Amino acid sequence: MVILGIDIGGSGVKGAPVDPVRGELLDERYRVPTPQPSDVSAVVEAVAEVASRFPGYDRVGLTFPGVVVDGVIRTAANVDRSWLAADARALFAQRLGRPVAVLNDADAAGVAEVAFGAGREQAGLAVMLTFGTGIGSALFLDGVLMPNTEFGHLELGGVDAEVRASDRAREQEDLSWERWAQRVQQYLRHLEMLLSPQLFIIGGGVSKKADRYFPLIDIRTPMVPAALLNNAGIIGAAVTAAQAAGHTGPLTVDAAHAGAYPG
Incomplete structure (x- = not known):
């Protein structure tokens, strides 16, 4: 199973395929600037552009710079307010055509550091x-x-x-x-x-x-x-997506809370 981790930040959207057992990137990460304004449709397309560089992935883990509850965005301090109440897991799953898990960006970085760092x-x-x-x-x-x-x-x-x-x-x-x-x-x-x-x-x-x-x-x-420096968010997002798939490795986040999209 190939897990893609994508980290949505205030200035950039970056991602790479990840080995969720070792906590390592399997390819050089790819980055695009975060769209300005960072509204829902623009960010979804930026994520799709990053994902398109890594064909063959099975699942996607995504970070978001705000509170995420059951895949829904509750705060958007550093991105466009159109994200408030948006169902991020459904939006990204529909656009990417893959099961998706979404969690807060700092939570994702922490997941990676606690599992591997x-x-x-x-x-x-x-x-x-x-x-x-x-x-x-x-x-x-x-x-x-x-x-x-x-x-x-x-x-x-x-x-x-x-x-x-x-x-x-x-x-x-x-x-x-x-x-x-x-x-x-x-x-x-x-x-x-x-x-x-x-x-x-x-x-x-x-x-x-x-x-x-x-x-x-x-x-x-x-x-x-x-x-893990700037790769922590990517790795933590992928680890979360792996847990949503029933992975039994060193995982530390509740996939249901992270809004793992079924499939």
């Missing part, structure tokens, strides 16, 4: 955070995903945390690593107070520069950079 075999409570356009989050208890957390929208300094501590905030405000690390530290300490986790896994593009800011952050909880 920095969170593998981590007991207790682990929190995956992706710092990018916003702050995505994924919560795991003994390796099992608690889906659709939105910890990037916790209040910090009177605004959503991601307004102050995302990587976009660092770039837009031209913050030094030291000043940005102070904001990230404040945010992580707030999460520590709320959750008392055993581990923070830090993902997103900025995780590649962990050496620039990790030493500047003083918190109690161990903190590690994501191991």
Whole structure:
């Protein structure tokens, strides 16, 4: 069975076939820019363009930058609002002609990291955070995903945390690593107070520069950079689709909740 993973982001849509047992890409990933405006029809066609580069796939796992409940989009902070209440699993399954599973993008990245990366075999409570356009989050208890957390929208300094501590905030405000690390530290300490986790896994593009800011952050909880970097969403989406097909490998997400399209 060939599983295709596709990661829908605020700036790009990228995908590749995945080995869901080893957590590895089977081909070089293909990327297209996220359409602007990122309305339903335009994004569906962008996904179809990515999928067309990899013929012969049996199932598709898709990430989406918002809350996904039973395949239906509930929030759309960084894409067009036409996605609100859209049945993404039905739309993509109809266009691609394959069974589809859909889940939140940070959840997908976390699934991959817990199955194959920095969170593998981590007991207790682990929190995956992706710092990018916003702050995505994924919560795991003994390796099992608690889906659709939105910890990037916790209040910090009177605004959503991601307004102050995302990587976009660092770039837009031209913050030094030291000043940005102070904001990230404040945010992580707030999460520590709320959750008392055993581990923070830090993902997103900025995780590649962990050496620039990790030493500047003083918190109690161990903190590690994501191991799978920008492939995590693709891999986690494919793992979710594999579970929907009854796969028994190292999977950590409820396929029914992810909105696996039957077939």
